[in-house]
Amino acid sequence: MHNIMEHIRGNIASCIRQAMHALAASGELPADVVDVLDGAAVPLEVPKDPKRGEFASPIALVAAKRARKPPREVASLIVRELMASGERKYVESAEIAGPGFINFRLSQQWAADTVALIRSKGPDYGRCDFGCGERVMVEFVSANPVGPLNVVNARAAAVGDTLVRLLDAAGYDAASEFYVNDAGRQVEVLAESVYARYMELRGEDYAFPEDGYRGEYVRDIAAQAMQDGSAAARLSAANADEARAFFREYALRHILDWQKRSLAKYEVRFDRWFSERELRETGAVEAMIGEMEAAGHTYKEDGALWFRSSDFGDDKDRVLIKSDGLYTYVAPDLAYHRDKLSRGFTKLIDILGPDHHGYEGRMQAGLKSFGYPDGALQVLLLQLVTLMRDGQPVKMSKRAGEFISMDDLLEEVPKDAARYFFIMRNTSSHLDFDLDLARAQSMDNPVWYIQYAHARCCSIFRQAEVAGISPDMWDCADLALLSEPSDIDLVRKMAGLPDEVLSAALERAPSRIAKYGMDLASVFHSFYNECRVISDDAALTAARLALVDAAKTVIANALQIMGIAAPERM
RNA sequence: GCGCCUAUAGCUCAGUGGAUAGAGCACCGGCCUCCGGAGCCGGGUGCGCAGGUUCAAUUCCUGCUAGGCGCGCCA
Numbered sequence: 001m002h003n004i005m006e007h008i009r010g011n012i013a014s015c016i017r018q019a020m021h022a023l024a025a026s027g028e029l030p031a032d033v034v035d036v037l038d039g040a041a042v043p044l045e046v047p048k049d050p051k052r053g054e055f056a057s058p059i060a061l062v063a064a065k066r067a068r069k070p071p072r073e074v075a076s077l078i079v080r081e082l083m084a085s086g087e088r089k090y091v092e093s094a095e096i097a098g099p100g101f102i103n104f105r106l107s108q109q110w111a112a113d114t115v116a117l118i119r120s121k122g123p124d125y126g127r128c129d130f131g132c133g134e135r136v137m138v139e140f141v142s143a144n145p146v147g148p149l150n151v152v153n154a155r156a157a158a159v160g161d162t163l164v165r166l167l168d169a170a171g172y173d174a175a176s177e178f179y180v181n182d183a184g185r186q187v188e189v190l191a192e193s194v195y196a197r198y199m200e201l202r203g204e205d206y207a208f209p210e211d212g213y214r215g216e217y218v219r220d221i222a223a224q225a226m227q228d229g230s231a232a233a234r235l236s237a238a239n240a241d242e243a244r245a246f247f248r249e250y251a252l253r254h255i256l257d258w259q260k261r262s263l264a265k266y267e268v269r270f271d272r273w274f275s276e277r278e279l280r281e282t283g284a285v286e287a288m289i290g291e292m293e294a295a296g297h298t299y300k301e302d303g304a305l306w307f308r309s310s311d312f313g314d315d316k317d318r319v320l321i322k323s324d325g326l327y328t329y330v331a332p333d334l335a336y337h338r339d340k341l342s343r344g345f346t347k348l349i350d351i352l353g354p355d356h357h358g359y360e361g362r363m364q365a366g367l368k369s370f371g372y373p374d375g376a377l378q379v380l381l382l383q384l385v386t387l388m389r390d391g392q393p394v395k396m397s398k399r400a401g402e403f404i405s406m407d408d409l410l411e412e413v414p415k416d417a418a419r420y421f422f423i424m425r426n427t428s429s430h431l432d433f434d435l436d437l438a439r440a441q442s443m444d445n446p447v448w449y450i451q452y453a454h455a456r457c458c459s460i461f462r463q464a465e466v467a468g469i470s471p472d473m474w475d476c477a478d479l480a481l482l483s484e485p486s487d488i489d490l491v492r493k494m495a496g497l498p499d500e501v502l503s504a505a506l507e508r509a510p511s512r513i514a515k516y517g518m519d520l521a522s523v524f525h526s527f528y529n530e531c532r533v534i535s536d537d538a539a540l541t542a543a544r545l546a547l548v549d550a551a552k553t554v555i556a557n558a559l560q561i562m563g564i565a566a567p568e569r570m
Numbered sequence: 571g572c573g574c575c576u577a578u579a580g581c582u583c584a585g586u587g588g589a590u591a592g593a594g595c596a597c598c599g600g601c602c603u604c605c606g607g608a609g610c611c612g613g614g615u616g617c618g619c620a621g622g623u624u625c626a627a628u629u630c631c632u633g634c635u636a637g638g639c640g641c642g643c644c645a
Contacts, residue, residue: 098589529610
């Protein structure tokens, strides 16, 4: 058993089902009342207010109409049957409340077993095999290799990496990829920009391209090439075309390495950096277009080759090959997505910035035309990020060169804080990133608050060691002694991790784990204030140390999923 | 004009087809002879507007209003 809550949920549901069948059989309820159970799970929820118990069911409200009795009366019959059932496990009491809810309270044995389970699972607690090893590919960041990573890239990196960790925890075989657009126009513009700066540094008159990249880093790259002996030698012998070609490769490698370093600092890992250029070299794009033409999904117009994407749900048709003979970005991108699916990934997730939402329709249309099922590709659109300093939005303008890159951000706030802040909101919501708060080493900072809960657990163990209490003493503790409301509140919150991980993974919602971590830390701090762990009562001390050990595990596991360190001291 | 996203407490945001809609910040008041006070406890007139589906809508659907973003043979 890896999830006690799931086990109990199943047990209660089956008890309710049996109770209703028994009532229908005995004639106390109309025979057709059991129809409400058909094809649907017995409704069971975790009440918001812990005073209502661990589980609640509105089944009596749902069944009242068929039962032709008031909900509370139906509830009372179900409770009578259920409490008489020998199948019932852990349920200590079932009460009728409000309009007809049945609230289930679990026995202390449940708390004891939960603590024991968490301690035996250790780092695996919270994980499950729901995904059955299905292969899921998450593609994120995929910034053009023409400049530094920006703040939305940083959000995408934190969200994507956490999502991969979540999917992994939920039993999927999850992989991450960064698609490198190292072919195409943007790269040429970069090459021309660096070349222009190079000429400028040499004091030659050369016009900077209209749509060129004006960042200071472009000049830096040119300057570095001039100082690099072998590069300088090659440049001095080159004509303009050769120099541009040289700078294309030089700048590309330089910027790609730079982006890789930024992400490494951020502890965001990619299983693969997939090169568009290599994809083109395999002939995959040509082959794909050939098949599309053969299938009749294309037509020629105004000298360009169009994909009939509107036949597959897109707003309008899209150009694959421009009238100048070059591919648009759509063609290689489609080939890339087809490549991912051909490698055995059955689910693709793309995390995109808000300026790319139009992209989804054409990709979905493409995959549909290839015959892949609906739902093979899921696009997660991130909304914008506003950096806040002193309560004011930080103005960013590319033109004026006022621009905060991901590197700048990570110099200002710790990596753990940045990751947390970027995932703490729903991906579909605009994000206000409070730089002052993220940097603060104080109770107001949610990251510190959670990490402090972990450090506090460790501190208690250090204290226990000083008092001469060894781990084997709490390994065999009598967990039945954990009976204070604060003990149970903590256990209840810890028991929720597996459900939380699974729903966060299925909803593609890293923010849920951020919220959970915060709530867990809060319950832990309350417990700590309410219940003394190390006391004169040796048996209770042992039980509480086991509880703290479990708490430490759960906090660490939640932080691990977010890619945030779990410090022993701060 | 079309498309996507958003609208919940003074502020930043959670949340769910169900019970009395939550958290943090800010503000006010308490709690250390004690495991880290980097903490805890208490204090709340809020789901943009109008319809619809439902036993039940803040949640789902439609329309409206307001804000953000996008709408290239750029990526």
